[in-house]
Amino acid sequence: MTVLMKRKISLVCPFYNEEQGVRVFFNRINEALAPLTERYEVEVIAINDGSLDQTYEELIKAKADNDYLTIVDLSRNFGKEAAISAGLDYATGDAIIPIDSDLQHPPEVVLELIEKWEEGAEVVLAKRVDRETDRLVQKFTANYFYKLHNRISNIDIPADVGDFRLMDRKVVEALKNLPENSRFMKGLFAWVGFRTTTVDYKVAPREHGATSFNTWKLWNFAIEGITSFSTAPLRVWTYLGCAVSVAAFVYAAYLFITALFFGVDTPGYSSIMITVLFASGVQLIGIGVLGEYVGRIFAESKKRPVYIVREVIK
Template sequence: MNKKRISLIAPFYNESGNVTEFFRRVAAIADSLSAYDIEVVAVNDGSRDNTWAELLEARARYSWVHLVDLSRNFGKEAALTAGLDRAQGDAVVPIDADLQHPPELLTEMLAQWEQGAEVVLARRTDRETDGRLQKFSATSFYRLHNLISHVEVPMDVGDFRLMDRRVVEALRRLPENHRFMKGLFAWVGFRTVTIPYVNAKRHAGTSSFNFWRLWNLAMEGITSFSTAPLKIWTYIGMAVSALALLYAGTTVIGTMIHGVDVPGYASLMAGGMFLGGVQLIGIGVLGEYVGRIYHEVKRRPVYLVREEYQPDNRPASAPSAAHERETA
């Protein structure tokens, strides 16, 4: 009887120091799950340190490692997409290489999957490893996104989850280049259960996600799944117009009763700058959506592969158009 295959997708970006421990812990879990055939799709997302060399060493040690080396740093969303395109498992699990996602949770995920769940979400029960600003910004983002979007992204749930093969095939049919994976995971749906886990500290190194990257990811999530930022400026315009009419009426009545006052340049300047700022913000919001349309219509591939090695330790052939995920 053939074993079910489980694919772990692990993006690596400057994770030197985490590679050896990551594969050691995954190997321990693979040994304990002898009823399954485990593979790891390790995607090197343009690392500038010794990550790729360490990945090659891991491939030489473990026969179930599938290595993908992207031509440059395309970002975690693209690296996850590259992994999804190559994962052959009956179930697929994206997991962080820094070991904040404990590989040992795979046992409980598989138990839920065997009971009929098509998606098993791992929800963080605490954010002790995050700073105050990161906690506040994450909570605010989830609340804002779910308030204005028709797709609800579960709170405190990242990319760490188990997905059935049919879920992965549904994700691979989504053509967009700008990919907010948490939103795409939520959009496809399917039968979902949630299990709790405690987010661990990084084994080594520091996170590459700074405030600017998190801000851009939040903007990506909001503009990918909601047009509310565009609609709200209609109401802002109506409110500003109503205030202007009210002020004009007040001025006319005051002039009729008290005569003509000498106009003040300070009030005119303040009003002009306020309206100019409102208009520029509105144009900026519109520009965010237009910019995303501009990038989508060019139909560039989400990522490019420089080098790839299959789990049987033989170098893969040159990446095909399907491997590079052209979205035309």
């Protein structure tokens, strides 16, 4: 008699200073995914990303009540992108779903993602339908980030889509083959391609605590995303340098003609300073943009691991 093996669903959940929300998270997961247990085997890969509170201890307690839980404890805080990469490396499911541990990604949406996967999609994106939980600055910058990124990059990142998605095993294996150290996961997810569909969902308020992503971190994250998948910022400075050179040539010709026909005026301190400061500012900004790319080359050349695991508890 042939016994059909259940396919496995893996949830990848980064945790960082979420001690108050661990028990609530697993209660919601158990309740939301109860309908799946007859057809699927479920595992949860919880990545403790160097939490400074009692998150690790709370995960150990959750492990005692949930056999499906695997805890990957990182040696320090490597950031969410590295934590997701660790989760993808340790996940063994036929479908893998990164999901936030703060429950802003409703676990109930997982059922919809799996339904689309069963219909043949290899990637199922969870697209947020509003940004009511974001601050005003986040709403503004997120909207223009996607527009700017997709205009200057050859890889389009779907707007209002984060890490919450379902990926078939073949998609995850493709991602694991990407060797880069500086990882902008939204871009990497889009780069690998595969057959993709979308499910809409409404972002829930955080159950506990506050987000660690402030405006400064989001700004740096946006720069990381743009420099990871586009060389347009470098190309812009080539054109800007040409424009400044042309303007300088035209101005020099104007001064020559003026001196030739009308004589030389007394040189003005203000005009000299404006010209020098403008040219210096352009050069420094250009060097800064170049430095972003050189910094990435430097980081990649060292070939350090994306993360270091302190302990794995299965």
